[in-house]
Amino acid sequence: MIHFPEIRARRFTIRMRELTIGQSLELAARPAHLEQANTTAFLSHVVRDPALDPARWRVGERTLAVAHYLACVLDDPDFAIGVARYSDYLVPESEPVPDSVDLGEVLGEVWRMRHLDGRTAEAIERLEIHSLTGRGLWVAGMMAGQLYRDGEDAPESMTDGALDEWLAARVTALTALPESEFEALLLAFHAGRERLTHLFRIDAGDTGIICPPSTEDAGFAPARFPVRSALGSWAFAMAKSPD
Secondary structure, three states: OOOOOOEEOOOOEEOEOOOOHHHHHHHHOOOOOOHHHHHHHHHHHHEOOOOOOHHHOEHHHHHHHHHHHHHHHHOOOOOEEOOEEHHHOOOOOOOOOOOEEEEEEEOOEEEEEEOOEHHHHHHHHHOOOOOOOHHHHHHHHHHHHHEEOOOOOOHHHOOHHHHHHHHHHHHHHHHOOOHHHHHHHHHHHHHHHHHOOEOEOOEEEOOEEEEOOOOHHHOOOOEOOOHHHHOOHHHHHHOOOOO
């Protein structure tokens, strides 16, 4: 049995256990493109504390837990990622990161920005918006989910169905903006994202969330930490193919 040291993150302590072979088979059979949903399912299996809901965690915390599991499975705390190492992407928790930041006035209104959590990331993954695909869909979805004005609805208390509708409406409203106004919001979003960096720098790629190196001039390609990388080859060989 593999030993998993506790993760003593700033917001909570994460205690993990090894997947059972049945859980590995179930995860291996899930559609690979639904990475955020797969991450929630994976963490629900391996996190020991039932009071911790990984869907409510910040995406940096979710990434940390997946990477920690992978490091333990590989028996290498600084495992290789291409020509880089895990430590090239992890951002130390030197001080608390606020729940939200004030972006100031943009387009005549005061905007704020919240963290991207697992539920919202899953909702972006489910988005189907005409003319938006790949990285564009993810950037617009992240902006819609994270940018807000005082008094606007927050996604925390919504059902999954309501969250999907809310997010789709906000993305539609964003894409209806004149190009110059959208670019002004995009610049504010990028600035806010750097201020909300927690454990990993977060960006969007063609297929979902990616993590650039912890320092911009490191010269390494962005990394992904998919759940499938933590599963054994036997699970994929034996798992039922997803429909």
